[in-house]
Amino acid sequence: MKGTTILSGPHMSLLDWLAENDVEFEIHEHDEAFTAQASARAEGVDPRTFAKVVGVMTEDGRRVLLILDATDHVDLSKAAAALFTDRVRLLSEGELTDVAPGCEAGAMPAIGKLYGLPTYADHAVRDDRDISFNAGSHRYTVRVDREAWEKAARVRYADLALDSDRRPAWDRS
Secondary structure, three states: OOOOOOOOOOOHHHHHHHHHOOOOEEEEEOOOOOOHHHHHHHHOOOHHHEEEEEEEEEOOOOEEEEEEEOOOOEOHHHHHHHOOOOOEEEOOHHHHHHHOOOOOOOOOOOOHHHHOOOEEEEHHHHHOOEEEEEOOOOOEEEEEEHHHHHHHHOOEEEOOEOOOOOOOHHHOO
C-alpha cells in the first residue's frame, strides 16, 4: 500500500518534534487498537482526554486537522463555519496516508505542524490538563501536557463537535 510503513514503535518525527518544542511526553505501548475510544481504553485513560484526529478538506483545497475528544463526532457544518468556508469533507484514508507518510492509516498524531497543516481543536479539548493521542501507530500513544501541546502546535479552538444533547433547547439548562 502506498505510503504505508510498518512501525515497530512510535513515529520518530513525532518524538523529535515534541523534544524540539519542549513538550514533555510519555509513550505508552498497548494492544493494537483502531479507534480513538479503543486506544483510550487500551491506554487506561478517560476517552474524553484522548484526542481523535479528523482530517478535512475545504472546498478551496485547504487540508486541516481537527482534534476532538474520542467520545465526540465532528459536525462538518460547524467545521466549515470555523474554517470560513461553505463546505468541508472528510479526507479519505488514502489522503490521510499521503498527508502523514510513515504513519499507519488512522493513527496520525494530533499535530498538524508535523505535516504543514493547521490544527483546530474542539473547545472540549481545552478542559483537559493532559491529552493522549496516537503516535503514528495503532500500538503506541503519547500523553502530553495539553497547554504545552496547544502552544507548540499553534492550536486554534472552535466549536467542532456534534451536539450530543438531543433534548429540545427549552429543556436544557
